[in-house]
Amino acid sequence: MLTNIFAFFLKISPRLKRTVWKKLYQYLAKKYPTAEWPYMNYGYESCDQPMAIPLKEGEENDRYMIQLYHHVATAVDLRDKDVVEIGSGRGGGSSYIKRYLTPKTMIGIDYSKNAIKFSNNHHSEEGLSFMHGDAENLPLSNESVDVIVNVESSHCYGSMKKFVEQVHRVLRPSGYFLFADLRPSEEIEQLDKTFNDAGFEVLKKELISKEVVHAMEAFHEYKLAFFQNMVKGWLKKPLNDFAGVKGSNIHKELSNGKMVYYHYVLRK
């Protein structure tokens, strides 16, 4: 999640950007250990008609965030595959993928140790595990993974080039890289070049800003009430912004096209 509060830091240096995001996610996982907050993305909803994917009881509140995962991860058949999510956050997405899309193994990796602890405490499923690790130096051996999933995490990385090279290294030949994230619109050309330089073939490049904004608006009331209830004091305003409620900077910039949200399907 990207907001103007942090935009200043993001422009200073990659190292500082990494450090600021890391501290923030470490803090959030420790300060708010509530099980009712398993996802940290802006969500996805089709603009034509509701996606209405079937969900188990108790998952309805997370529908839009789950739908982003569903949209990204169903781009290829994950059944019986070895799948890794980089930037797994509070673990909801990796858990959804394991339970609904039935890969053989599913590993969530995040550089926030607190988020990994939270994920291990809250998501228990055979074949699902979480481990601490850095996207720019993945703790995985060469050619050991069929599919890498990466949802709304890469904007925090110091070097996108290092990350994409790592993904290429750990994927098996013809493995898939399922990517979704937001960027200032002028950075997309560089993103394309980074994928291309690492040796990826682009099978699909899809602008999904409208669908993300649609989800933000549909989810507004619930999210506002949720954060109002949970967050006290000075963090209230920045967290509303961070969470992408209606009228937040990120909602405005995704609506006016200054920021864009893309989904890519890439093959090694």
Ligand SMILES: C[S@@+](CC[C@H](N)C(=O)[O-])C[C@H]1O[C@@H](n2cnc3c(N)ncnc32)[C@H](O)[C@@H]1O
């Ligand atoms: C906006 S959250 C998204 C979490 C999850 N993908 C979701 O949609 O719920 C971004 C996540 O990326 C993680 N992250 C940021 N930089 C990372 C890095 N260099 N290596 C691994 N994880 C990272 C953060 O700790 C955070 O959990």
